[in-house]
Amino acid sequence: MVLIMRPDFTGKQLETAIRAMEEGGVKVMVSRGAETTILGAEGDSSRLDEERLAQLEGVERVMRVSEPYKKANRKYHPDNSVIDIGGVQVGGNDLAVIAGPCSVESEEQMVGVAEAVKASGAAALRGGAYKPRTSPYAFQGKGMEGIRLLLEAKNATGLPIVTELMSPDQLPLFEDCVDVIQIGARNMQNFDLLKKVGRSKKPVLLKRGLSSTIEEWLMSAEYIMSEGNSRVILCERGIRTFETFTRNTLDLSAVLAVKNQSHLPVIVDPSHACGKAWMVERMAMAAVAAGADGLIVEVHNDPANALCDGAQSITPAQFDSLMKRLRPLAECIGRSLRA
Ligand code: PEP
Ligand code: MN
Numbered sequence: 001m002v003l004i005m006r007p008d009f010t011g012k013q014l015e016t017a018i019r020a021m022e023e024g025g026v027k028v029m030v031s032r033g034a035e036t037t038i039l040g041a042e043g044d045s046s047r048l049d050e051e052r053l054a055q056l057e058g059v060e061r062v063m064r065v066s067e068p069y070k071k072a073n074r075k076y077h078p079d080n081s082v083i084d085i086g087g088v089q090v091g092g093n094d095l096a097v098i099a100g101p102c103s104v105e106s107e108e109q110m111v112g113v114a115e116a117v118k119a120s121g122a123a124a125l126r127g128g129a130y131k132p133r134t135s136p137y138a139f140q141g142k143g144m145e146g147i148r149l150l151l152e153a154k155n156a157t158g159l160p161i162v163t164e165l166m167s168p169d170q171l172p173l174f175e176d177c178v179d180v181i182q183i184g185a186r187n188m189q190n191f192d193l194l195k196k197v198g199r200s201k202k203p204v205l206l207k208r209g210l211s212s213t214i215e216e217w218l219m220s221a222e223y224i225m226s227e228g229n230s231r232v233i234l235c236e237r238g239i240r241t242f243e244t245f246t247r248n249t250l251d252l253s254a255v256l257a258v259k260n261q262s263h264l265p266v267i268v269d270p271s272h273a274c275g276k277a278w279m280v281e282r283m284a285m286a287a288v289a290a291g292a293d294g295l296i297v298e299v300h301n302d303p304a305n306a307l308c309d310g311a312q313s314i315t316p317a318q319f320d321s322l323m324k325r326l327r328p329l330a331e332c333i334g335r336s337l338r339a
Pocket of ligand 2: 102103272
């Protein structure tokens with residue numbers, strides 16, 4: 001971080017500014033020019049309060065010269081992080097495809113979909129037991145019963161399970177039962193929840209917030225990592241734009257940006273990004289071509305009667321066809337997909 005003094009600063013103001021920076025844990029380098037005096041922070045500036053420093057008397061401006069996220073930053077961790085989720089690697093050469101319904105509904109649905117997606121090559125099973133719905137009158141998920149059905153599907157197939165955590169109260173249950181804790185888009189900046197999963201040993205799938213910048217998203221990953229949990233998988237799931245044809249706008253450039261800025265694996269959710277089942281296959285292929293480490297796709301045995309997100313859910317047969325198309329595409333870019 002660099003702090004620029006006003007041309008008319010006093011000696012006392014300079015001293016105060018230096019002290020404030022030093023209190024933030026950095027060494028301060030003073031560069032006195034004929035017109036401009038600049039204070040440069042040497043060391044880890046992540047604890048410096050930019051806004052507070054900018055308000056000090058005699059200070060003209062404060063500029064960040066490095067990213068505010070450290071643990072998630074590729075600069076300090078050049079190699080890709082590979083995260084193990086119940087025996088499946090995410091972030092390595094193999095693409096990890098997570099598939100399953102939006103919500104857990106019944107044993108027949110869950111076990112049926114799990115067996116089908118496994119046969120097509122899925123690496124993990126998704127399904128929401130606690131659902132973040134816009135309307136309080138909409139189906140809220142089966143809760144504890146949903147977790148039980150996920151475990152049944154896991155027993156039947158061996159697929160690790162991914163499901164969304166909405167409240168810190170449910171963390172002990174999730175720690176006992178699930179393989180990956182999903183933090184949904186709506187909770188990406190629920191900092192208390194992020195800190196709590198940061199103290200957990202479970203891998204976390206962190207979805208990008210509906211209107212979050214890439215830096216805000218990486219800062220949320222930083223929240224989790226700063227508490228000790230470095231097993232974070234990022235998920236681009238589309239962002240809000242002025243366009244209304246699709247549910248969201250899939251930001252594929254974010255995949256490249258995040259891979260450039262961070263060592264964490266990034267997967268793409270084409271289902272929530274588009275909101276339309278007929279777009280899922282092509283957008284999934286585009287995501288793989290863009291360098292995503294995997295996908296999370298909504299698959300339902302009966303989309304027309306799904307209790308949540310039926311319009312964007314593909315059938316097991318469509319999922320199988322998607323996987324068949326992804327295989328040669330993955331090879332083409334030097335990656336592979338489980339058989
Ligand atoms: C989901 O995965 O079903 C979900 C609610 O996703 P998001 O948080 O991305 O909207
Ligand atoms: Mn959904």
